[in-house]
Amino acid sequence: MTFHQHTADVLAHEHLATNTFLIRLRCPELARAIRPGQFVMLRLGNRSDPLLGRPFALYDTVLDERGKPIGIDVVYLVVGKMTGLLQHVRAGETLSVWGPLGNGFPEPVGSEHVALVAGGIGQTPFLAHIRELLGTRGYAGNAPRRQVQRVSLYYGVRSADLAAGVEDFRNAGATVHLASNDGSLGHHGFVTDLLASHEVPQHLFGCGPEPMLHALAEQAARRGIPCHVSLETPMACGVGICFSCVTPVKTPDGWDYKRVCIDGPVFDAAGLKW
């Protein structure tokens, strides 16, 4: 559970889709320790506005020619003050980064077929997850180990121009099913409706807007599928010390707030008090 703070060189920064970028950071120690579903905090150095770091999912580790992790990729959507400035950071500049943070995805129930369900910018934790599930890359010092035979990614966006990383997911070995709110890409409608029209997977993992995750959790309960969701709540520290990012979680005697940063971000959907 321990994390470390580093100053990371920006190795590359590229535009993937509308308002969506991939930033590559050199941080070998962090890259060796992080696993899918975990996240990092990024902060622009030496300025007090914006003051706080922001949480970003691991997109994937970056390996050197011998396969050793030397950095991480983060894919982000420009949504506010911090990401508005982040998009202008260039290769050679540095960022403050701390991690690995959060619990990461648990091993799936069943070894046949797992479905990952993403909405909006919620696809970002799933590239590394696909590689971990299919055993094509090891994380946090663990050797690659195939956990399932098939991974499907259901990925919904508002419109086609916002879809980012689709080729990465296909190249990693996932079967990709696309949906869009305006019909400009794949299924015209909600990604959860597309999922509902398909075969039952053995385990569901979701990341995206809360209404989507709620719909996913309901569908999982209805179809009797184990389901874990990765939540995003406003965080000040990302490490468990500020108690900002809480979400209500069921307990034996009712419910209690749990910190999304340290008790999550991945939760059993059935345990959340929606």
Place this chain on the structure above:
Amino acid sequence: MLDFSVTLGRLRLANPILVASGTFGYAREMAGAVDFAKLGGIIPKTVTKSPRAGNPPPRTVETTSGMLNAIGLDNDGIDHFIAHHLPYLRTLPTAIIANIAGKTADEFVTMAAQIGREPGLAGLELNLSCPNVSGGLDFATDAAMIHKIVADVRAVCPLPIIAKLTPNVTNIVPIAQAAADAGADAVSLVNTFVGIAIDWRKRKPILGNITGGLSGPAIKPLALRLVWLVAKNVKVPIIGVGGISTIDDVMEFLVAGASAVQIGTANFFDPSVSTRLVDQLPDAMKMLHAHRVADVVGAAH
């Protein structure tokens, strides 16, 4: 040979850099990022008599060079603290100062007596100033009540007592004087400033609690001025807290009259800042040709 140790009443610290309550969890969370042995001390998150769920989210919002928080003393209660957090905390190679908040004067006294029986603590900080719970600010703004709580706590608890005061008063001097008169070993100046953030597009306040406490670099000059004011007018050791994130900030508070400082919100945005500031302290002291931290304290007066 430089002497970094500081003495505040009966409290002796290896150096003047502490981490503030509510900004360092229960320390365990920070084990990878901070070398605890370097710190002057750790003040874990406030504990209350009974478990508290805390306020509904959103609990924090960033503001220009600062943040508002309204956590609402989310904690599992003093019994849980003693059973689950204290056994870890007391193994750490630095001073541990527990922090408690009571709903009533009696609760402060009961909890202080309970904490006072526990080994391995260097002191007890009384959170007399939480702006985000009902009753919190009522204590903080009443000098007679502060006097009573501090005096009653001292009578039942053998630990050095620190009274953490609010800046949300017309005049902080009589409040600090009351704490000093009642036997507080030190006062922590200051807790957060009450503020509000509004989402005008949604036509409503952002925080679940509506108001919150402002912290971070934005409040540093305000906190510094209150330290200055109390140092000038009250004979009591001061722990300065409010927006400290650089070694310059640390030195400003010491020179203004604080014997020690607490790093708060900076732990959120720069997790290893506290140990870095300890590392930077010798060079700053050398610039003032000071051999002891005590020689720097209040040098501006």
